[in-house]
Amino acid sequence: MSDAVRETIERGLSPLRIFPKMIAWFIVIIVLFLVLTTIFYGIAFAVNSYTSGAAQTFVTYFEVQLPKIPLIGNYYQWLFATIGSYIIDPTQAISNDPEIETIEDDREKDLGITIEDFRPRSDFLSGEFMDLTATINTYTLRDSAVVSLRCATEDVEGIVDTPQIILKKYDSQSTNVACEFPEGSIITEKKSGGRKVVFGTKYDFNTEAFVDIWAMDEQKKVDYVNQYRRNPLNDVIDKKYIDDKEKGSMKTVFTPGPMEIGIGGDSQPFTDEGPGNRDFYSMFIKMDKNKDWEGNFVEIENLRIKLTENFELINDGSKRFSKFTKIENDGKFNVYELDQNELDERANNICEDLGLVDLATLGIFRDDGDIKKCVDRLSKGFPRIDFGLKVVKLDSEELIKYPGVIVEVEYKFETQEYAFMNINNPEA
Incomplete structure (x- = not known):
């Protein structure tokens, strides 16, 4: 082959030589993007372990949205699951007390x-x-x-x-x-x-509990359900505080104590328009005696609910909901307190049919007759408390997690x- 022909062929192939370099640069850019976004997520996740609010909004947004990105979505799904298994869940930041634990723990x-x-x-x-x-x-x-x-x-x-x-x-x-x-x-x-x-x-004892609230724009939720025919929570990386993604049920987290508190309600995620025929969601609080703790409660002294500005507690005057009064804003939460008369009435109704209308007068000797029957009833817990919850402000139209319902209960407990x-x- 003559030099002239060789030169002609090389000149014709020269534009193709740039493709390997372009592919290499493309790979570098992708890797750099993954590294930078991973670092961002890690920093945001760490910050969110100690705070709630804006940082939590960013973290939960990326947690839901990034896994949807074509090609690299699976990478982020693996990344979030791996990080989540080694770093403390950010919902712990809702309480300043390090003793927040799951029911199982x-x-x-x-x-x-x-x-x-x-x-x-x-x-x-x-x-x-x-x-x-x-x-x-x-x-x-x-x-x-x-x-x-x-x-x-x-x-x-x-x-x-x-x-x-x-x-x-x-x-x-x-x-x-x-x-x-x-x-x-x-x-x-x-x-x-x-x-x-x-x-x-x-x-006296104090038990604190909370449950996460996932919320999104109503139209976004409708569009998602119409397209995928499933609960939007299915796109959330598995968290130990989500009980059932499809049913939209959450696990309650509470501090160790004589009473176990459960917070339940309508299916999540919530929206700013409410579930169909009303603009608020039905919620309830259950208090059961911890079977591992000897004794019985004898008096509920105080029950409070804390909510961020994203939510409002509903008192519609109906018999279906307990009567709460907003007593303060502590700088981070609106604090609602259950009416003391209703607390006392609910407690006393437990044994009213036995002729015992005031639990405070039971006395110390309780191993006989109707008093023993009353104590047996107390061992089953406190009557359910119902309330309404309205979403009044969304931090994002997308599905994200909010500091949810926080419940604090003060009560007297006895062991004999x-x-x-x-x-x-x-x-x-």
Whole structure:
């Protein structure tokens, strides 16, 4: 082949030599884009672990939208799932308390206050000084607390040598206490007999719970459902706080305590127009006794709901909803409080048919008749509380997650243990 022909061929092929370089540059640009957006997502995710609001809006938007991008969508779906398995979920930032846990985690802990080895020192003679001993064990109390101690027979109040135990936050301790009956306080006319003695603890407790709210523009939701015939939540990377994507149900997250709080309601995602024939969604709060925690609640002192400016609590005056009053804005949330009269009425109605209309008057000795029946009912929890929730402001038309409904409940809880004293009267 002559040099002239070779030169002609090379000149003709020269434009093709740029294609490998173009492909290489295209790959570099794609990789650079992936790296930069990954870094952005990582930073936003980290920020959102400690804050809520704008950062959360960006994170949840990209979490839903980026996996839809052709070709690279699967990469982001894998990325979000991987990061989510190693980094704490951003919904933890809703509460400042690090003890926020799932229901499943909550059951793995030693919980509460227990009364152990409650027994008399010996058999006694009628009319003499009598005493019993017990060990009070406390575990994993989320808040500081004052535990009041009492002991009594059915008709005689005893004296506890340590009437109060002061517990610091996260404190665990074991305390030996004595229940004493002074000389002459318990007398029997029989040659031999006995008395049942109850030892009780009472303390205040606070349990906090929240549930995520996913929301989007109404028309966006309608368009999505018409196109894909499924719930938009199916596009969200799997989160442990979504119970069922298709049904739109969420898991409640709550702090460890004697009462388990559940928050439920209409199917999510919510929209700014509401579900069909009304512009608000129906929600409810359930309070059940934690089966791993010994004792029963005896009084609900306060129940509050916290909402961001994106939502409004509905009081429409109907019997279907409980009566709440907005009491303050703490700078981040609007705070609503359940009417105290309704709280007391709901609690007292639990045992009203037994002739017990005021739980505060039950007394310490509860091992007999209707009082025992009432205590058994208390062990099943508190009546359901219903309220309405309206979406008043969206941060984005797209599907994103908002700091949802936060519930705080203050209540009194009791633990009791029984023992039997043998009492002899040689002179009978």
